[in-house]
Amino acid sequence: MKKFGFLFSLFFLALILSSCRFFNQGEPDSDSSISQSSSEESRVSSSSAESSATSSSQEAASSSSSTAEEPESLTLAAYFPDTANKHYIYEGEGNEFASYDVYTDYAKDNRKQIRKNNGGTEEVMVIELEKDQIKTRLSRGEAYSRENWLDQEPGEEEGTEVLLKAPLKEGTTWPAIGERTRTITGINVSVETPMGTYETVEVTTEGSEDKVVDYYAPDIGLVKTVFTSDDYNVTSTLSQIETDVPLIQTVRFYYPNADGEMLSYVDKELAFKTNDVTKKAIELAYKESPNESVGKVLSDNTTILSLYLNTDGRVYVDFSKELISEMNAGSAYETLILQSIVNTIGGYYYMNEVYLTVEGQPYSTGHIQKEEGESFTVNTENSSELQ
Known part of the structure; x- marks a missing residue:
């Protein structure tokens, strides 16, 4: 060997x-x-x-x-x-x-x-x-x-x-x-x-x-x-x-169920040509909801400002302010949306910790507040494949 x-x-x-x-x-x-x-x-x-x-x-x-x-x-x-x-x-x-x-x-x-x-x-x-x-x-x-x-x-x-x-x-x-x-x-x-x-x-x-x-x-x-x-x-x-042949990668996307109880996931094939931007491909694919049984994760105006694997072993992702301002969700559903993002981004990089920020600042709303440097953790237990 x-x-x-x-x-x-x-x-x-x-x-x-x-x-x-x-x-x-x-x-x-x-x-x-x-x-x-x-x-x-x-x-x-x-x-x-x-x-x-x-x-x-x-x-x-x-x-x-x-x-x-x-x-x-x-x-x-x-x-x-x-x-x-x-x-x-x-x-x-x-x-x-x-x-x-x-x-x-x-x-x-x-x-x-x-x-x-x-x-x-x-x-x-x-x-x-x-x-x-x-x-x-x-x-x-x-x-x-x-x-x-x-x-x-x-x-x-x-x-x-x-x-x-x-x-x-x-x-x-x-x-x-x-x-x-x-x-x-x-x-x-x-x-x-x-x-x-x-x-x-x-x-x-x-x-x-x-x-x-x-x-x-x-x-x-x-x-x-x-x-x-x-x-x-x-x-x-x-x-x-x-x-003129792209690289094909299969990415698992998580979504909150419409009933607000758990998460569903679906595997999507993303095509990458040389110099294509990974964060943009993931953003566009995420905005396409598979069907009406799951809710949207990103609004049409939300953009991923940066996405990378840091040397500390965590994935860093920064969103535009529309992630929060256009979410329009209660506490429980907001938690499902965030867990969907973390599971998707963390899963793509094969990492368990995701440091999610908005416009460069720690995630903070009336329901959920994160401290500087505090990350979210991947958790796929409350999820199943979308039927």
Whole structure:
């Protein structure tokens, strides 16, 4: 199991390299445009693409010239394209978690926040593209909520690591986490995938007991990873790229019953594209009451001003003043409305404590008063699924 966990982390480190944005290179002149077009055609050899791959993926793996590109002409940007609103699908062999899906939650300037789901857990990593290297800023496991960490400084256990380094030529070597060494071991290495055959850059990471080899194709990113340790062999290979595909998350929304006795919940699927704001999606979904057997939680004019997971392990949510001024509820029903909000927000973040404020101030009405820093607690005992 220790190897499985380590393998999972290594796969994810390699995967996120495929998501960096190009540096702004400016408009090329006519000669450079012709040169780029020629080299682009030489990168991918002809191969049959699976019918499930998208048209853009098929074009990337189309027939081309057999002329190889010179190593000195390769750049980091060529191997880390913009992946906003794209869904990368990898099929695995040798381990139940070798297959996974990848989405880009957020992107800004030269930073990306990537989400990987292997069916067992979700992991998020923020990476940064620099002129001569790609490095991680932070990585967090069990990250099921969409929290924007692009500008967040890493914690003590979230140190940076160089994932790829210039110059992109055989022999370029640098240290990796865990007393390991990472080296570019091949240029123009042919790799077969369900999407076609690619000419790739081969990067090998070696430790005392195992080895990971990653293959990166121009304008695609990571196309294959191979992990070996003794007789243990695991591979993950890119099988499909879907474009304009949102991340779908299922969120459980709680509502007070119309009779004022208990809570009912309903699961809703929320669609998130790259850079969509989580608080806005939750707000809009909450304003849609499932039926007349439950009451409204948020009025049409109520807005969520801020929503985030704090370092103290509590979820902080701040509402506009309309949460109170347009609630129009007695003491018992107000309690149900607040418990609905707390259960929904806390449940989405997998946290039990929610610090709820209104216009930056502790929640306070004629019925309920909270002190500065005093939070509400998730309690789902008095609730059932909406029928």
